[in-house]
Amino acid sequence: MTFNDELKASVKKVLVSEKEIKKSIKALAKKMTKDLEGEDLVVVGLLTGCIPFLPDLLKELKLKLLVNYVQASSYEGTASTGKVKVIGELKESIEGKHVILVDDIIDTGLTLKELSKYLYDKGAKKVTTCVLASKVGTRKVAFEADYVCFEVPNEYVFGYGLDYNGYYRNLPYIAALKDELYK
Numbered sequence: 463m464t465f466n467d468e469l470k471a472s473v474k475k476v477l478v479s480e481k482e483i484k485k486s487i488k489a490l491a492k493k494m495t496k497d498l499e500g501e502d503l504v505v506v507g508l509l510t511g512c513i514p515f516l517p518d519l520l521k522e523l524k525l526k527l528l529v530n531y532v533q534a535s536s537y538e539g540t541a542s543t544g545k546v547k548v549i550g551e552l553k554e555s556i557e558g559k560h561v562i563l564v565d566d567i568i569d570t571g572l573t574l575k576e577l578s579k580y581l582y583d584k585g586a587k588k589v590t591t592c593v594l595a596s597k598v599g600t601r602k603v604a605f606e607a608d609y610v611c612f613e614v615p616n617e618y619v620f621g622y623g624l625d626y627n628g629y630y631r632n633l634p635y636i637a638a639l640k641d642e643l644y645k
């Protein structure tokens with residue numbers, strides 16, 4: 463099967479186009495630039511899902527900032543394990559700094575909640591969260607992201623950093639996975 467055949471067999475519907483993503487990132491970055499000007503900023507990206515969202519967002523932020531990454535895992539396959547594990551360490555101190563935590567999507571809320579706590583424990587003065595997508599009606603903990611590009615329905619979505627079994631992060635758009643592949 464070619465890449466396109468396999469993709470066709472997986473995509474239920476394109477939810478957000480490449481054009482819409484670009485436009486929304488620009489608008490979000492403009493708002494963040496206005497809100498966060500003058501802060502001592504460190505952007506912390508959550509690997510691997512924050513790519514390509516984070517690099518695209520960074521190019522639009524007109525702010526002085528440092529960039530760091532951490533890796534966390536809460537998903538195995540297409541179902542959340544309910545446990546958040548931080549893998550690896552921050553390369554620089556975030557003591558007293560304003561951290562912008564960037565992830566691909568907020569679903570149950572567990573990852574961002576736990577990672578925010580992790581960053582506060584490391585001495586962050588403030589943790590602001592930012593996601594490409596926010597799933598509607600799926601929170602298991604009371605936590606919302608401060609900056610959101612898109613709301614998506616309660617379906618398994620992939621593309622633009624979001625994977626399907628590790629693949630398809632390189633799609634330039636966000637799609638919903640066919641129901642029969644995960645339900």
Ligand code: 5GP
Nearest residue numbers: 536568569570571572573617618619624625
């Ligand atoms: P949460 O902890 O909020 O439940 O989930 C956050 C993490 O779960 C995200 O960083 C992402 O890796 C993964 N995740 C949640 N929903 C989806 C989804 O629909 N598609 C993909 N590819 N990953 C998801």
